[in-house]
Amino acid sequence: MDSVSRMELVQHLETAFAAGPVTSAGLLDAATVSAARPAVLAVLEQLPKRSYGTIRDLWYELPDLPVG
Known part of the structure; x- marks a missing residue:
């Protein structure tokens, strides 16, 4: 299985913070x-x-999640 990167998290969470803090x-x-x-x-x-x-x-x- 491929490791998860920060960029992948950003792709899935980019709109999550639109209204402010998120749990x-x-x-x-x-x-x-x-x-x-x-x-x-x-x-x-x-x-x-x-x-x-x-x-x-x-x-x-x-902190150990790779950038890309």
């Missing part, structure tokens, strides 16, 4: 709606259960 559950919902593959959903399920203000906040929680 980890909201990110998972957005990725599901955008037909993210199971590996992406698995990465998002590992996030701490809290709100994230921007997509960049995810990189603090996922």
Whole structure:
């Protein structure tokens, strides 16, 4: 299975932050709606259960995720 990249997360979550901060559950919902593959959903399920203000906040929680 291919690893998940930051760019792939951005593709699936680019509209999730349009209305402001998003919870980890909201990110998972957005990725599901955008037909993210199971590996992406698995990465998002590992996030701490809290709100994230921007997509960049995810990189603090996922520092080893490759860029592209």
